[in-house]
Amino acid sequence: MKKKVISIVGPTAVGKTALGIAAAKKFNGEIISGDSTQVYIGMDIGTAKVTPEETGGIPHHMIDIIHPDEPFSVADFQQHVKSHIEAIHQRGKLPIIVGGSGLYIQSVLFDYHFSEQRRDRELTEQLFQQIESEGPENLYKRLKQIDPEQAKKVHPNNHRRLVRAIEVYELTGLTMTEYQKEQQAESPYDPFIIGLDMERAALYDRINRRVDQMIEQGLIQEVQSLIAEGYKDSQSMHAIGYKEIVAYLENRLSKTDAIDAVKQNSRKYAKRQLTWFRNKLDVNWYCLTEKEAFQQMQLILNDLAGFLQRESE
Template sequence: MDVAAASTAAGKSSPAPLIAVVGATATGKSDLAIALAEQLGGEVINADALQLYRGMDIGTAKVTVEERRGIPHHLLDVLEVTEEASVSAFQRAAREAVTAIRSRGRVPILVGGSGLYVRAALDEIEFPPTDPTVRARLEQRAADEGVGVLHRELVIADPEAARTIGSHDTRRIVRALEVVELTGRPFTAFLPRPVHHDASTVQLGLRLERPQLHERIASRVHRMVDDGLLEEIRSLRGRGLDRGRTARRAIGYEQGLAVLDGTLGCDQAIEDTISGTRRLVRKQDTWFRRDQRVRWLEADAGEELLPRAIAEIEAAVTAHGGHRP
């Protein structure tokens, strides 16, 4: 099958579809993406925010070089743990990767469960500017006056944002007020719209019954510990993990740091990591299931999963106006 050679019914050349494999943690997204890349002549683009970080391998279930089976992977290991991930920077990098992959006659395959990062790569999203001085001033006010004062200001400046942002969510309240101050527009004006930036996008979602998914999560966490997660965290601490605003709060890493500090026992850290991952899965399910454009596949379909995924891609390409690949 030559997806990259798909063309419009009118005979004009059209780009290879942008395939996205999305869904909750532990559903097997990476495995499917690699299998699709092998079958379709593709390259993989990471859309997991934590897999952007160098050295955060075991705790993020990052595919190893061997597991990649020679398939090029992009946007893995591009940040130090002391850096803060930026959705807008990721958007630019992901779209550049898509263009470069297509220029090589290959099929771009985006894979990940970080909902906003997936949306940034796929949809029409405008990112408002930031100003460290403005943000620092607002953060200081939240500390001095209480976040409730800022939330009441947000109610006046952007009532819709105030309704959706919790009154104790300092980070998001500060960001919303920062946007209003810098742009004169409400923060909600910059929220994602369900319109694909690339008309040839095909979204495949993997789903699994919750009991099965919970079993996979528990097994994965125990395997991470056996594979040396605590040693990985100890090594990353030496590279500044404690200073990383994003990295240090990652599920599993936050608990591991507490174990190293002696404030949390190993068994409790494992249980906290499992429960935290289950909460993440619920959020991921909510995020992706409300997107009516996702074509859902059963993650436990075994050998039938790949042909079913390819059939969905073929159907989508045809629906977009191209010949079936």
């Protein structure tokens, strides 16, 4: 019988954390962060890490496990999370992956087979330096030449995905499109994927309010501390919420423009997340409204109970 794994996905700020904790409390679960940036120590506010008060005593994994200048690939994430899933099941509990990093979550649920060759840190830094000095246009043109299908899915300003697509080709000889087609379609687990969505205006309002809250909580000071520790040029600092504040601290943007840029980039990211999850995963979608959040959460938990009562294949 396949092991059951729950995953809660959706755009940033939609309410995944609250649902994950409610599900973990009701079904004796433990939470695994499915966010590619929450692994970094010291990057707390900008990655919207759950606070100790919010956890309600529920164990959370894949948070604060490496320093911001340490490389951490999808393959690293997959290896760590698979170990956590096994350990959580051995404790007689339910693993619940909560997050918005689609490829990372998919790599676990469908057991992606990665090249034996690790990421080449020198190549990664070289590609990011090229973007820094020339802008992303030349690298994006190259991606369109070697993998036009992938180029349609990657925005030139999504530097991490752009670099990763070039890296895969350089290190494996396969385009990202070919690479993904080689992955198996059937999951080694018995997964139930819950997708949270929200009417666009309401979601964007939540994103804007969350960014304002991050500023109030000390996001600028957090970025200053990371720069002081020598992490300014680390790959992790290209994340939304960090690169814009770095630009402000270097007087390339005003404070107002930097905050607006965080909001705008977060909204664009939310849109890309929704597109990705709809195209790539078999998701059970639920559209939330702020007025009926409690009733909707009960509906989701009831559906989840029904899934957990069914026998695995």
